[in-house]
Amino acid sequence: MNQKELKELIEFLIEKDIAEFELERGDVKVKIKRGGQHTVVQARAEAPYAAVTVPQAVAPAVAASAASVPAAVPAAEPVPEENLHIVKSPIVGTLYEAPSPGAPPFVKVGDMVEVGQVLCIVEAMKLLNEIESDVAGEIVKKLGGNGQPIEYGQELFAIRAKK
Amino acid sequence: MIFPFLPHNHRIKKTGKTRSTRLSRTKSAAPHEQPTDVRLGRLVRLLMEHATVVVSGTKIAQEISSNRTEVWRLIQQLRGLGVDVAGHPATGYQLKSVPDLLLPEILGPLVRGTIFDNQLHHFYKIGSTNTAAMAAAAEGAPEGSVFLAEEQTAGRGRGSNSWESERSAGVYCSVVLRPALPPSDVLVITLAAGLAVRAALVQVEPRVTVDLKWPNDVLIKGKKVCGILAEMHAEVMRVRHIVVGIGLNVNQKSFPKEIENEATSLRMETGSECSRVEVAAALLKSLDGEYRALVEQPDAQKPILRRFAEQSSWARGKKVYIEDSAPRIEGTTEGLDAQGFLQVRTAQGLQRILSGTVRAK
Numbered sequence A: 001m002n003q004k005e006l007k008e009l010i011e012f013l014i015e016k017d018i019a020e021f022e023l024e025r026g027d028v029k030v031k032i033k034r035g036g037q038h039t040v041v042q043a044r045a046e047a048p049y050a051a052v053t054v055p056q057a058v059a060p061a062v063a064a065s066a067a068s069v070p071a072a073v074p075a076a077e078p079v080p081e082e083n084l085h086i087v088k089s090p091i092v093g094t095l096y097e098a099p100s101p102g103a104p105p106f107v108k109v110g111d112m113v114e115v116g117q118v119l120c121i122v123e124a125m126k127l128l129n130e131i132e133s134d135v136a137g138e139i140v141k142k143l144g145g146n147g148q149p150i151e152y153g154q155e156l157f158a159i160r161a162k163k
Numbered sequence B: 001m002i003f004p005f006l007p008h009n010h011r012i013k014k015t016g017k018t019r020s021t022r023l024s025r026t027k028s029a030a031p032h033e034q035p036t037d038v039r040l041g042r043l044v045r046l047l048m049e050h051a052t053v054v055v056s057g058t059k060i061a062q063e064i065s066s067n068r069t070e071v072w073r074l075i076q077q078l079r080g081l082g083v084d085v086a087g088h089p090a091t092g093y094q095l096k097s098v099p100d101l102l103l104p105e106i107l108g109p110l111v112r113g114t115i116f117d118n119q120l121h122h123f124y125k126i127g128s129t130n131t132a133a134m135a136a137a138a139e140g141a142p143e144g145s146v147f148l149a150e151e152q153t154a155g156r157g158r159g160s161n162s163w164e165s166e167r168s169a170g171v172y173c174s175v176v177l178r179p180a181l182p183p184s185d186v187l188v189i190t191l192a193a194g195l196a197v198r199a200a201l202v203q204v205e206p207r208v209t210v211d212l213k214w215p216n217d218v219l220i221k222g223k224k225v226c227g228i229l230a231e232m233h234a235e236v237m238r239v240r241h242i243v244v245g246i247g248l249n250v251n252q253k254s255f256p257k258e259i260e261n262e263a264t265s266l267r268m269e270t271g272s273e274c275s276r277v278e279v280a281a282a283l284l285k286s287l288d289g290e291y292r293a294l295v296e297q298p299d300a301q302k303p304i305l306r307r308f309a310e311q312s313s314w315a316r317g318k319k320v321y322i323e324d325s326a327p328r329i330e331g332t333t334e335g336l337d338a339q340g341f342l343q344v345r346t347a348q349g350l351q352r353i354l355s356g357t358v359r360a361k
Helices: A003-015 B003-011 B038-049 B057-063 B068-080 B104-111 B129-138 B189-204 B266-270 B276-296 B301-311
Strands: A020-025 A028-033 A040-044 A085-088 A093-096 A118-124 A127-132 A137-142 A155-161 B085-088 B092-095 B120-126 B146-152 B170-177 B210-213 B217-220 B223-234 B239-249 B316-322 B330-336 B342-346 B349-353 B358-360
Touching: A003 A028, A118 A155, B038 B057, B038 B068, B038 B092, B038 B104, B057 B068, B057 B092, B068 B085, B104 B120, B104 B276, B120 B129, B129 B146, B129 B170, B129 B223, B129 B239, B170 B276, B189 B210, B189 B217, B189 B223, B189 B239, B189 B276, B189 B301, B210 B301, B239 B276, B276 B301, B301 B330
Parallel strands: A127 B223, B120 B146
Antiparallel strands: A020 A028, A028 A040, A085 A155, A093 A118, A118 A127, A137 A155, B085 B092, B146 B170, B170 B239, B210 B217, B217 B223, B223 B239, B316 B330, B316 B358, B330 B342, B342 B349
């Protein structure tokens, strides 16, 4: 989850007036508490977050910290020394690496991709969702298998962002 | 090869515009794309207004700001689309019957008050209405934009499937939607689209019994009369746009050998010709109703799931297998789960089907 997604998540929580939200997936943990005079954002992830401004009328106090949660949970996978960008699925569905059976895959490990380039398709109930890259960079890892079921928010690709 | 059109969307430049008009005409057309000449719509309207008299070529030319040669060409084009026009350049022209074309001039007045009002884009011939709609949506086409074609040269289905789209025989249309919902809440739209088609067919042709097969195949006597393919462009928390493509067989008299056992049309089931305009209008109105309910009513998913289960003979107790599933999934359907996925009771237990073609065992 990058800063933009976090911001969107917070906006969504405000829009739906959700007071408390906690999400834990892999090595990412996000906890957001709204309401009263304070909005607290706690996040610990593979990438440190900068302070996030929360658009809220009642002068929110924002705390964004990469180390404020006690007892650090060891990452499930060895964290690479660099920060890889992770592309996730917005829906539950079936992953397709190619536009049609037998066709070459949209991308391979080692490919350079641009922002907006299609990486794969996740299909649910004949609704095809083209997953695009939101960064430019190199595909380092494919995290899902062709034809495999994908859960909401599941990691699909790791991309080394172009500097 | 149909699907290769899909990845091309990403090359379309995304402008920051949220609205743009005349999308179908201003953008450079794909090889197969023939945006409809605006004068054709005016010509049809003129002939319809003077249905009982012969209108001279000169008068038509004046009214639609053209010349007599062009009028002749347009008349020939109309005839090519199956419109019965009497006369020739020397005598003038007269309509022999109301044309059954999906032109904005004809269909537009029938969809007033819906989200599709004033947003109809018509093509004689197009590769795929879904591809055109996705491209237009990426460029900012507003919600409710409709792309209609008399003929598709590369109509698409799932995977590498194509959609047979004989000229002026069916309704081939794709609509652009921009629901303010997270992607996970929007999946049931594909079920809702099937419900909308079923309702439209039952309204236009009460004689037929229409069934639904998960997720949204529309069947008459077990044969497919309509297929729906939806495409979405979404971020994790937000849908940018969804295109719902609908291919509805109306007046086909037969289908190619490869699909004749699976496909049917309204005409083949009822024995009489049907107004495509009427079908398209009923379809867009019922789609409008389903869509508004989904985005405006809280907890709108439940009634969609309930109605699907009521109207589909496939939802429960049907012995099925999933095509191309490996390992093969087969068993008895056991309703939909809370998200709309089909549940099948197999020897291994209850399985949730995310995608794929359901076939009767």
